[in-house]
Amino acid sequence: xxxxxxxxxxxxxxxxxxxxxxxxxxxxxxxxxxxxxxxxxxxxxxxxxxxxxxxxxxxxxxxxxxxxxxxxxxxxxxxxxxxxxxxxxxxxxxxxxxxxxxxxxxxxxxxxxxxxxxxxxxxxxxxxxxxxxxxxxxxxxxxxxxxxxxxxxxxxxxxxxxxxxxxxxxxxxxxxxxxxxxxxxxxxxxxxxxxxxxxxxxxxxxxxxxxxxxxxxxxxxxxxxxxxxxxxxxxxxxxxxxxxxxxxxxxxxxxxxxxxxxxxxxxxxxxxxxxxxxx
Amino acid sequence: xxxxxxxxxxxxxxxxxxxxxxxxxxxxxxxxxxxxxxxxxxxxxxxxxxxxxxxxxxxxxxxxxxxxxxxxxxxxxxxxxxxxxxxxxxxxxxxxxxxxxxxxxxxxxxxxxxxxxxxxxxxxxxxxxxxxxxxxxxxxxxxxxxxxxxxxxxxxxxxxxxxxxxxxxxxxxxxxxxxxxxxxxxxxxxxxxxxxxxxxxxxxxxxxxxxxxxxxxxxxxxxxxxxxxxxxxxxxxxxxxxxxxxxxxxxxxxxxxxxxxxxxxxxxxxxxxxxxxxxxxxxxxxxxxxxxxxxxxxxxxxxxxxxxxxxxxxxxxxx
Numbered sequence: 001x002x003x004x005x006x007x008x009x010x011x012x013x014x015x016x017x018x019x020x021x022x023x024x025x026x027x028x029x030x031x032x033x034x035x036x037x038x039x040x041x042x043x044x045x046x047x048x049x050x051x052x053x054x055x056x057x058x059x060x061x062x063x064x065x066x067x068x069x070x071x072x073x074x075x076x077x078x079x080x081x082x083x084x085x086x087x088x089x090x091x092x093x094x095x096x097x098x099x100x101x102x103x104x105x106x107x108x109x110x111x112x113x114x115x116x117x118x119x120x121x122x123x124x125x126x127x128x129x130x131x132x133x134x135x136x137x138x139x140x141x142x143x144x145x146x147x148x149x150x151x152x153x154x155x156x157x158x159x160x161x162x163x164x165x166x167x168x169x170x171x172x173x174x175x176x177x178x179x180x181x182x183x184x185x186x187x188x189x190x191x192x193x194x195x196x197x198x199x200x201x202x203x204x205x206x207x208x209x210x211x212x213x214x215x216x217x218x219x220x221x222x223x224x225x226x227x228x229x230x231x232x233x234x235x236x237x238x239x240x241x242x243x244x245x246x247x248x249x250x251x252x253x254x255x256x257x258x259x260x261x262x263x264x265x266x267x268x269x270x271x272x273x274x275x276x277x278x279x
Numbered sequence: 280x281x282x283x284x285x286x287x288x289x290x291x292x293x294x295x296x297x298x299x300x301x302x303x304x305x306x307x308x309x310x311x312x313x314x315x316x317x318x319x320x321x322x323x324x325x326x327x328x329x330x331x332x333x334x335x336x337x338x339x340x341x342x343x344x345x346x347x348x349x350x351x352x353x354x355x356x357x358x359x360x361x362x363x364x365x366x367x368x369x370x371x372x373x374x375x376x377x378x379x380x381x382x383x384x385x386x387x388x389x390x391x392x393x394x395x396x397x398x399x400x401x402x403x404x405x406x407x408x409x410x411x412x413x414x415x416x417x418x419x420x421x422x423x424x425x426x427x428x429x430x431x432x433x434x435x436x437x438x439x440x441x442x443x444x445x446x447x448x449x450x451x452x453x454x455x456x457x458x459x460x461x462x463x464x465x466x467x468x469x470x471x472x473x474x475x476x477x478x479x480x481x482x483x484x485x486x487x488x489x490x491x492x493x494x495x496x497x498x499x500x501x502x503x504x505x506x507x508x509x510x511x512x513x514x515x516x517x518x519x520x521x522x523x524x525x526x527x528x529x530x531x532x533x534x535x536x537x538x539x540x541x542x543x544x545x546x547x548x549x550x551x552x553x554x555x556x557x558x559x560x561x562x563x564x565x566x567x568x569x570x571x572x573x574x575x576x577x578x579x580x581x582x583x584x585x586x587x588x589x590x591x592x593x594x595x596x597x598x
Contacts, residue, residue: 012418112289112292112293112296113296115289115293115296116293116296116297116300117300119293119294119296119297119572119575119576120297120534120568120571120572120575121530121531121534121571121575122531123534123537124534124535124537124552124568124571124572127537127552127553127556128301128304128556128564128568129304130556131304131308131556131559131564132304132307132308134309204422208424211424211426212424212426212537212538215426215538216537216538216541216553218556231426231427231430234430235430235542238430238433238434238437238438239434239437239438242434242438245430245431245434249427249430249431252424252427253419253422253423253424253427256422256423256424257418257419257422260418260421260422261418264418
């Protein structure tokens with residue numbers, strides 16, 4: 001609650017909250033099927049119509065409503081983003097915490113494995129995983145999740161190493177607290193701030209990666225709408241139907257911008273010293 | 280020197296890990312090289328024919344033997360032969376790499392040429408309206424995917440000026456420098472936009488940090504001019520994070536710009552990766568992915584070394 005209030009006072013944070021709030025609403029409505037038109041319905045008499053009273057953002061080559069398709073597309077993107085970042089957060093945190101706590105061989109194995117994953121540019125690793133698993137939504141979630149796991153592992157391991165040697169952890173040990181209790185209650189609780197910042201920024205990257213995969217035809221499969229696919233479809237029609245390009249472009253920019261603003265604001269709030277510092 | 284030596288010592292280990300990862304990943308891809316090569320005709324093979332082919336590709340051996348053979352080949356520069364191109368994998372890579380390299384350099388040039396001065400300017404004018412404008416644009420730039428910049432640029436050029444980007448056959452720089460640059464400028468801008476925004480933000484932040492340091496304040500109080508203090512004291516230290524960031528981004532770009540290359544129909548490494556995946560060309564996939572990871576690791580190692588050279592605190596093992 002405190003963080004939320006601080007976000008509202010923070011200029012960029014407020015803006016980010018509003019943008020993400022609006023998009024989340026659209027996403028939920030889109031996923032629930034509460035769109036103005038059926039996103040898959042083809043109105044053959046209204047193919048490629050410019051924005052008008054019936055179709056707020058115009059229609060595509062098949063006469064499908066772009067506004068409704070964007071709502072569902074944002075829903076898909078957010079769902080993939082949340083699930084994949086959630087996956088990366090859980091796996092990365094467990095790996096980072098245990099690596100820091102047990103040290104030794106396990107630390108070496110875990111961190112060198114993360115080094116291997118970090119040796120690939122993000123999109124390349126995602127493509128490799130898609131090649132193994134076949135394209136689709138579930139694959140996108142797993143691929144993006146794996147790509148961002150090492151970042152969370154590193155974010156957690158560093159601070160966990162220094163927390164481990166602090167006197168309150170020793171005290172807890174002396175009192176006979178269980179390992180699990182110390183790891184979750186003392187270490188994890190103190191890592192919530194850096195994790196929150198990282199999760200928000202990772203959501204922005206996840207949206208970009210998901211859009212990139214579906215742009216290449218390796219994410220969401222047609223006829224289901226997704227931001228990347230819609231942009232890809234607009235390529236050959238941008239001169240006759242620029243609305244097919246402009247609206248999805250604005251939507252993806254704003255969504256990523258929203259998460260970036262939130263992430264920056266959270267960093268300012270949790271760590272006032274590092275204002276405006278990019279990772 | 281502990282830090283630098285540690286990084287260099289880890290390099291072969293991580294590279295070995297990468298090769299195992301790529302080897303296993305490719306073997307998990309559904310289907311095999313025979314089906315990929317023959318397509319549906321693969322189903323018409325007699326068991327004996329299939330066995331012969333399996334032996335020919337070395338697939339009758341277990342994974343350890345296969346990996347050993349592959350690694351031995353790698354060390355002799357043999358990455359195998361691409362089924363779809365009918366060419367050695369290394370030849371394909373070396374043929375496509377110059378384009379990717381040039382594109383990466385152009386993008387980095389654009390990013391630094393714009394990002395560095397703008398970031399420094401914003402830091403010097405911190406919290407004035409001009410700084411605010413810079414920050415807003417940098418934030419928007421960083422949030423715009425490169426393929427969106429690419430599409431919007433094509434749109435603006437074709438509708439606003441009636442010009443279409445030059446696609447089709449790629450013109451090497453040494454054959455026709457002007458034609459080559461005309462072809463690569465738009466892709467470089469698309470790739471350089473978010474990069475420039477990132478450089479702007481980090482240059483601004485680093486400069487702000489340095490400007491509040493004691494030694495800068497001391498220099499100012501001694502009566503040195505503003506520009507002398509900035510050029511002589513602040514800039515060299517503010518450059519360190521800019522070098523690091525640019526190096527890492529450059530490493531990413533060496534992996535090929537999969538989508539931007541596809542949009543502009545450029546035959547770079549990104550296109551090869553995508554083709555290899557779509558065509559299920561295992562040898563090619565394996566070789567290209569390994570080549571990109573190798574470059575990425577080398578660039579990151581060089582960035583680390585440069586960082587250590589620029590910042591003595593790192594060099595002597597302090598964190």
